[in-house]
Each structure stands twice: as C-alpha cells, then as structure tokens.
Amino acid sequence: MYKYLVGLFDDEEPLLAAVRSLKNEGVKIHDAVTPFPVHGLEHALGCKETKLHTAGFLFGAFGTTLALSVMTLASVVDWPNNFGGKPAFALPSFIPITFELTVLCASIGMVVAYYLRNNFSVFADTEVYDERLTSDRFGVIFNLADFESEEEQEKLVSKLRSLGVVETKIRETRNYKPNYDEQAP
C-alpha cells in the first residue's frame, strides 16, 4: 500500500499559487492533477520539457524516407515504365504520397509514443486520487513517504489550509504512482 495526501482546491488559480509557494519553500510535491490543462502548472512543478516533438520529427523523417525509397524502388529499379519518354524518377509526382506518408508516420508514431510514455492501456488498473479530479477539483498530491512523522503531516495540512485548500484526504493505492519527475521527459 502506498499513501498519498491529496489537497483539493476548487479553482485552478489557488492551486497554481499554492504549488508555486510550496515549491519556493522546498516542500516536496509528488504531483498535481487537474480536470483540464492549467497553463504554467508544469513549469511551477519543475517538469522537464517533453521530447514528444523530437519523436514526431524522427517518425516523420522515417515516413519521408519510406515513401521515397519504395516509390523509387518500384518505378525506377524494379519496373520502370516509359510514359512518353518521361523520366522514371518523377520526383514531382512522388511529392503527394511522400507528404501523406510523412504526416501519417509522424502522427501515428507520436500518438503511440504518447500512449506508451503515459503507460496508457485499455486494461489500466486505474486508481484515481479523487473522483472529482476529472471534473471540478484541482489536486496537489504529496507522497506520505516524504512526510513520515505525524508532526510533519499536520504541518503540511495546516500549510495547505492557509493556501486555500478546501479539503484534504489521505488516499491509499495498491500501485505506486510515479511522480512528475519519474514520469520522465
């Protein structure tokens, strides 16, 4: 069993302010969960920049190469056709398919990378910190392993209260939930 302290806010602005002030004080925050993207939250938490765009570029480059090489192999090497004396390597007419395959490979590759990186699965054993966090609550999460003594925990809760938390609760989960750092770039 893993134990987490969940501080629930009813708006995104107090959450963002709280995360910033806790970070300033050097309090260890495990994660933050919101029903929609809150701009600036990932910077406040200190998340590293995602590398998804690099993956997208590489998959796109693969698509370009695949399209050009298959078309060249087919219509120049394997079976050149004579269309009124025009060159077999007809780059202008290869452009549409090259473009489409670039987009296709970049998109599929990026989406697959996204799903894998987030450990998404149809069989996911999902344990949410709180049911309302996908609807109307904004949560800041602390790993209680970082706040072992009761004194520390009480201090944290009263600190959260002063920052405008509307509710705090302790959530036990079967699975360890990686924090924003361990969720990797």
Add this chain to the structure above:
Amino acid sequence: MSGYTSPVRDPLITGSKTYTDISNDICGPVESPPTPLFLIGFLISATVAGVGVLSIAWTIWKGIGTWGLNKTIGWAWDITNFVWWVGIGHAGTLISAILLIFRQKWRTGVNRAAEAMTIFAVICAGLFPLIHMGRLWNAFFIFPYPNSRGGEGLNSLWPNFNSPLLWDVFAISTYFTVSLLFWYTGLLPDFATIRDRASGLRRKIYNALSFGWTGTAKQWQRFESLSLILAGLCTPLVLSVHSIVSFDFATSVIPGWHTTIFPPYFVAGAIFSGFAMVLTLMLIARVVMNLQDYITIAHIESMNKVILMTGSIVGVAYLTELFMAFYSGNVYEQFVFQNNRIADPFIFGPMMGVPAAPYWWAYWAMMTCNVISPQIFWFKKMRRSIAVTFIMSIFINIGMWFERFVIIVTSVHRDFIPSSWSYYSPTWVEVGIYVGTIGIFMTLFLLFCKFFPVVAIAEVKSILKSMGDQYLAKQAEEDKAETGIDYGLGGASPAFRKDKDE
C-alpha cells in the same frame, strides 16, 4: 480578476456555468437512458443504412451494370457522392486543427462533434471508390507491396505512382487515420470524467476507453504538446486532401476538368459544405441535448462567417472558371460551359442562341444554392438567426452536391465525338447507396451523441474564465466601478487594463 476576458466577443458559455455544471450538463445525456426521440431517430437511421447495405450488396452481387453508367459516362453518381462526403469531412479537422493554431476559442464548443462528423463522413466517402472498383475483393491491389503479378522474384506489378487516383488512396487513408487519432486522443480526458462519475460496468468500459487517464501535470503537458503538433500536421493535411481529390480531375485532359484553379476551389468548397453539415446537425443537437449554453448564437455566427467567406471563394472560382473558358479561346472548354452547363431554356440559352443544355438545371441549382444564397450572411441579423442558418445549411448541402455532379457529369456526357454523346440518370441502386450512406452517417452520429461526450468537456472548462458570461459581466462591473463607464460584457479594452496593471 485574473485571466484575459474579451471586451469585444460575445460570451461562448452562457448560463453562469461552474466547472461542476459543465461536467453535469455534458455527461448527462451519456448517463441517462436513451430517450424515445433517440430510439426513433436511431431506428429510422439504421433502417436507411440497411437500404444502403442492401444496395451495396446488390451492386457487388450483380456488378456495376446495376448502375446508370454507360460507355461515355463512367463516373457519375458514385464519384459525386465520394467528393461530396470527403468535402463534408473537411470541417471537423479545420475546426480542430487550423482553429487551434489560430487560438479561436469558439472551436471548443463544436470541435468534438465536428471531428466525429469528419470521421463518419470519410467512412461514407471511402465506400464509393471501393465499390466502384466492381471487384471489391481485389481492392488491396491498390497498395504497393511486393507481389507475384509481374513475374519472377521481386519483379512485381506496382501501382502507378504518377496517378492522382493512387495519391488519393494515400490522402484519404492518411486523413482518416490522423483525424481518428486526433479525435480519440482528445476524448481521453472526457472519457475519464465519465468514468469517475460512474460505477460498475459503465466505469469499467469508460476506464478502458480512457486508457487509464488520470490528468496528472505530466499527462497534460504531453497532451498539449501532442495536440499542437498534430494540429500543425493536420493543417497542411486538410488542404492537401481535397487538393489531391481535385487532381483526380485536374490532371486529366477532359474539357471542364483540366483546370489549374481546382485545388484551392475544391478546398474552399469542402470547408463550405463541411460547415453547412456541421450546422445542420448541431442546430438540431443543441436543442435536443440541451446544449444551448455551450453552442451559442456566437458559435453559429462564427461558423456562418466561415460559410460566407468560403462560399464567396467558391463563387469567385465559378466565375473565374467561366471567364477562363471564354478567354482561353479553347472551343472544347467553351462548349462545356456554354452548351453543357449554362444554356438554360429560358434566359441564357436563347440569349446565346444555344439549345438548352441537358443538365442546365443542375448548374443553376448549384449557382443559386452556393453563390447567391449564402450572400444573405452579410447581414448580422441573418447570421444570428437559427431558422435562416438551418435553411441555408440545407441549401448549401444540396448546392455542393450539385457542384460535384455538374463538374463530373456535364464534363463527360458530351465528349469530342457527337455520336457517343449520352445522358445519365441514376438507377434505384445508386440512389439506395447514396441514401444509405446518409443513414450510416446518421446512425454513427446518433451513437456518438449517446455514448460519447458531445462537447469537449476539458476544453470548454479551459475557456470558462475568459469566455464565460459571468466572468465577462464581473470584469465589466470592475471596470465600471473604476472608470464610471459602462463598457458592457467583457469590460474595457485589454490596453486599459494593461495600463492599470503597470
């Protein structure tokens, strides 16, 4: 007051909604049992789809001979419907991709449903070229893979990479796949919202659909990055798909098709017809599903502006095409326009001294519906009228169908040799397939409305602070208290507030 509220735009979320209200309103239809209205609609759509399935089955069983095609007219109703459906599929990705890049906030109210329509429309579109092949079971021949059809070894028979028809295969399948990925990824957080409100089997199903989404900071960071890049990739993709569809015609040497104006003209037409279809369905859905607070008159007006813009581009393209036919001095091109399209029996035919064109009514139906009627949207009152918008959207759907029919059939039915001139009219099988695809489209759309969140919950929440009516009113009050001037909803201009901050 934090965040930016717009001083000039109408609120995009009305009814003083809170985050809780938004979840309740949009998840409501998914969580409640189907209404009698839904069941009736579903039954009718499924029956109509059944007619389509039977007609397709009959075509495959008997062959393309069941259609009204002949030696002169090899493309007609099927390709008309193909292009019509692909065009309808263009609004969704335009709204979700291009408008995301332009940061248009009104897209959040309609993007989910419009993207769903894109996917369903492309499914309907894809059916036509497939069954047009006649031997559906050989459809995989269009894909380039090493095969033994050419002889020994790798000596394979490849598809012709110089052919726009093959480009189309790649364009349509890429468009479908990327739209589907984009749409589904956007659905993950909203499926999670439904999951977290549910219990038992429903929870399990929506958990699987949401892929275990939880909404952590890292997930959202990647989500935002992914959406932006997919939008960036989809933007040229949307423009490329209908350009490539237009190449099917433009690269041939048929008078009436052999025109360089086709790609931009087709793209504008596609967006035009796509928005018309989105309006037709969303005007009904917003009332039936009680979404007036999320799909407001401001949304409808914005879409009508896009319709006016693209409709006018299409109008200019029609006139340019006409002028170029005259100005080129090419008698074949002139013949197509003068004798096959414009010459009606009442005004232009007698004026030009030309007998009535066999399809004059199709040309003039297209002109009336697509060029003349959308001009009504220059008037703000008309753009904001639901009745006018609904009637116009139907007009445009009809007009854009006729556009494709005119381009395809009037160009080929009288070719270079008068002895092979012919006339085309559809058989019941073709009508059945067309009506059937409308049934398939509606069935899928109704299922989507019942089981999926019709409005992007997370995205609407993210614009609540800047476009919700209560926040705009609050800003107006604050500014009034400070300056004594009543600026109306949204308050003073951002420049004023910036000065104040400094």
